[in-house]
Amino acid sequence: MAFEGLADRLQNTIQRIKGKGKVTEQDVKEMTREVRLALLEADVNFKVVKQFINKIKERAVGQEIMESLTPGQQVIKVVKEELTNLMGGEQSKIAVADRPPTVIMMVGLQGAGKTTTTGKLANLLRKKQNRNPLLVAADIYRPAAINQLQTLGKQLNMPVFSLGTEVSPVEIANQAIEQAKAEHHDYVIIDTAGRLHVDSDLMEELTQIKENVKPDEIFLVVDAMTGQDAVNVAESFNEQLDITGVVLTKLDGDTRGGAALSIKAVTDTPIKFAGMGEKLTDLEAFHPERMASRILGMGDVLSLIEKA
Amino acid sequence: SKTRGSFSSKINDLVARYRKVDEDFFEDLEEILISADVGVTTVMDLIDELKMEVKRRNIKDSNDVKEVISEKLVDIYYGEDDETIEDLNIHHDGLNIVLFVGVNGVGKTTTIGKLAHRLKNEGKKVVLAAGDTFRAGAIEQLEVWGERVGVEVIKHSEGSDPAAVIFDGIQAAKSRGADVLLCDTAGRLQNKVNLMNELSKVKRVIEREVPGAPHEVLLVLDATTGQNAMSQAKTFSESTNVTGIVLSKLDGTAKGGIVLAIRNELDIPVKFVGLGEKVDDLQQFDPNAFVYGLFADMLEE
Ligand SMILES: Nc1nc2c(ncn2[C@@H]2O[C@H](COP(=O)(O)OP(=O)(O)OP(=O)(O)O)[C@@H](O)[C@H]2O)c(=O)[nH]1
Ligand SMILES: Nc1nc2c(ncn2[C@@H]2O[C@H](COP(=O)(O)OP(=O)(O)OP(=O)(O)O)[C@@H](O)[C@H]2O)c(=O)[nH]1
Ligand SMILES: [Mg+2]
Ligand SMILES: [Mg+2]
Numbered sequence: 001m002a003f004e005g006l007a008d009r010l011q012n013t014i015q016r017i018k019g020k021g022k023v024t025e026q027d028v029k030e031m032t033r034e035v036r037l038a039l040l041e042a043d044v045n046f047k048v049v050k051q052f053i054n055k056i057k058e059r060a061v062g063q064e065i066m067e068s069l070t071p072g073q074q075v076i077k078v079v080k081e082e083l084t085n086l087m088g089g090e091q092s093k094i095a096v097a098d099r100p101p102t103v104i105m106m107v108g109l110q111g112a113g114k115t116t117t118t119g120k121l122a123n124l125l126r127k128k129q130n131r132n133p134l135l136v137a138a139d140i141y142r143p144a145a146i147n148q149l150q151t152l153g154k155q156l157n158m159p160v161f162s163l164g165t166e167v168s169p170v171e172i173a174n175q176a177i178e179q180a181k182a183e184h185h186d187y188v189i190i191d192t193a194g195r196l197h198v199d200s201d202l203m204e205e206l207t208q209i210k211e212n213v214k215p216d217e218i219f220l221v222v223d224a225m226t227g228q229d230a231v232n233v234a235e236s237f238n239e240q241l242d243i244t245g246v247v248l249t250k251l252d253g254d255t256r257g258g259a260a261l262s263i264k265a266v267t268d269t270p271i272k273f274a275g276m277g278e279k280l281t282d283l284e285a286f287h288p289e290r291m292a293s294r295i296l297g298m299g300d301v302l303s304l305i306e307k308a
Numbered sequence: 309s310k311t312r313g314s315f316s317s318k319i320n321d322l323v324a325r326y327r328k329v330d331e332d333f334f335e336d337l338e339e340i341l342i343s344a345d346v347g348v349t350t351v352m353d354l355i356d357e358l359k360m361e362v363k364r365r366n367i368k369d370s371n372d373v374k375e376v377i378s379e380k381l382v383d384i385y386y387g388e389d390d391e392t393i394e395d396l397n398i399h400h401d402g403l404n405i406v407l408f409v410g411v412n413g414v415g416k417t418t419t420i421g422k423l424a425h426r427l428k429n430e431g432k433k434v435v436l437a438a439g440d441t442f443r444a445g446a447i448e449q450l451e452v453w454g455e456r457v458g459v460e461v462i463k464h465s466e467g468s469d470p471a472a473v474i475f476d477g478i479q480a481a482k483s484r485g486a487d488v489l490l491c492d493t494a495g496r497l498q499n500k501v502n503l504m505n506e507l508s509k510v511k512r513v514i515e516r517e518v519p520g521a522p523h524e525v526l527l528v529l530d531a532t533t534g535q536n537a538m539s540q541a542k543t544f545s546e547s548t549n550v551t552g553i554v555l556s557k558l559d560g561t562a563k564g565g566i567v568l569a570i571r572n573e574l575d576i577p578v579k580f581v582g583l584g585e586k587v588d589d590l591q592q593f594d595p596n597a598f599v600y601g602l603f604a605d606m607l608e609e
Contacts, residue, residue: 037348041347041349041535043534043536046339109532109557111413111414111415111530143452143453144445147445148445149444151444151445151466196559223533225411225530226532228343228344228562229532233532233561250411250497252497253497253498253536254498254536256535278442
């Protein structure tokens with residue numbers, strides 16, 4: 001059954017080895033089999049799963065007994081610790097440029113949530129840090145993309161810089177920085193068009209913008225529902241742009257969000273924020289530990305450990 | 309049928325590249341299918357069945373194993389049906405209504421633009437209804453598509469009741485003597501109960517106004533989506549009785565393999581695939597090309 005939690009999956013195996021003094025290699029093999037399934041069902045990339053399982057095996061085989069935990073509990077503990085480690089600590093800080101404005105560039109596949117997140121970030125910067133951002137409409141391709149950002153600007157009562165759809169995104173970005181300086185905006189957030197990581201022309205356009213405006217942050221916006229392809233996407237964007245952080249969107253859904261782990265594994269950049277809804281207030285700091293539980297389907301790890 | 313036949317022969321060609329069908333082969337097959345998002349349960353069931361079949365029939369020759377593989381894959385997609393499952397259920401007389409549903413950002417509005425273009429080229433009179441009254445710029449986006457394709461867009465202002473827009477869309481389509489009304493709706497995640505109820509309400513309005521409508525309820529799935537697409541298909545089907553899938557964004561590197569499992573478990577066929585952002589980037593679904601695509605990487609080696 002798809003979407004069965006790791007906790008449920010491990011239940012049987014745990015029952016069997018309950019009370020054993022030592023975790024044998026065979027025990028670990030059986031358990032890691034279940035962990036592998038749980039991770040794959042959560043959309044963690046299969047290559048990442050492989051590496052991860054090997055690490056777990058190393059740590060779990062023949063480990064000494066802790067008084068308070070059964071072998072089964074220990075394996076779960078190891079898995080969760082490793083997963084949390086892999087995803088890094090909480091890092092929701094946004095860079096500050098030595099000389100304002102600080103420039104943030106939003107990039108990603110079509111429909112990932114860049115434009116919405118642009119609005120959310122602006123809102124967060126103003127509310128939490130009392131900043132005064134300028135939003136930049138650099139998507140000249142998607143029908144009504146500028147209109148969408150302007151509507152968000154209106155909702156936030158914040159200015160949106162636009163030169164229409166006839167000027168190149170590179171030029172739009174350049175002029176936006178000039179305007180931000182002139183009007184003393186301390187942040188500039190550039191909303192770019194969605195594009196495929198394999199579209200070399202459009203990827204080159206991003207490189208051009210980057211070289212021109214020298215952004216302090218490049219956020220890759222990724223849909224939390226993304227499947228196995230997340231590694232390819234994240235790898236390409238990172239190789240071509242050196243992203244500085246990831247925003248995971250649509251985490252208010254019921255996806256396990258294993259893409260988070262894949263992206264972290266291949267880019268080694270922090271996941272900084274999580275999109276939790278369509279409203280402009282629905283952006284949160286990313287919590288690695290919660291994400292680890294979610295990927296494993298371990299909403300209730302503690303009760304599992306008690307049961308084991 | 310013809311499609312079925314050519315489908316099996318394609319797969320045979322493919323498997324023929326592997327001289328030996330051993331554990332390595334099955335491991336490769338498993339990885340290829342999992343990395344295409346087919347889903348681990350479906351893949352493991354398939355591979356177990358294959359291995360069992362090989363044992364049962366005491367197959368030694370790898371060529372015979374290949375045949376079994378193609379049979380199984382064909383079965384997963386086609387089941388009892390024939391190839392007509394890909395056709396759109398559009399009648400020649402009277403107004404046809406197509407309702408578009410799906411989670412946020414998958415490509416609903418864009419697909420409506422592309423499908424309007426396609427239907428118009430087939431000589432049909434098409435009207436669009438801007439049923440997404442929620443997302444910033446959604447109405448304007450559909451209007452741009454309407455202009456691009458040259459079809460009328462019925463709209464209300466942002467924030468108004470989507471069911472009311474669709475109602476007006478139906479009246480307008482009737483009075484203009486349109487052949488097809490394509491209804492856009494706001495993206496919504498399937499675990500939002502209120503939003504799913506809102507969608508059921510929209511569908512009820514359509515049912516009430518035109519007997520036999522909606523003729524199609526198309527769920528748009530983003531090919532980049534992983535296993536969550538199954539949950540999307542289940543929940544949207546429960547609230548709107550989905551009749552077909554549009555698999556968008558297949559022009560990227562994602563394979564959208566989850567539609568195999570969806571077809572297998574929920575019996576919902578894929579009708580169209582989206583291959584880009586331009587008006588003619590919509591194609592009727594071709595299972596041969598699709599399954600071939602799943603294995604493309606295996607072939608390149
Ligand atoms: N539920 C939910 N919806 C979101 C979230 N973030 C964005 N969305 C929705 O996802 C859809 C796409 O968002 P956009 O901001 O337009 O995405 P984009 O990346 O700018 O899209 P393109 O410019 O077309 O590439 C919209 O319907 C948004 O309302 C989120 O965190 N949760
Ligand atoms: N590459 C590619 N992009 C696509 C395809 N279909 C849609 N898109 C892009 O995906 C993004 C989202 O498309 P929309 O049509 O706005 O999606 P939607 O489902 O209506 O989104 P919401 O109304 O916000 O839920 C846009 O940038 C589209 O241009 C496709 O087949 N291939
Ligand atoms: Mg956008
Ligand atoms: Mg839309």
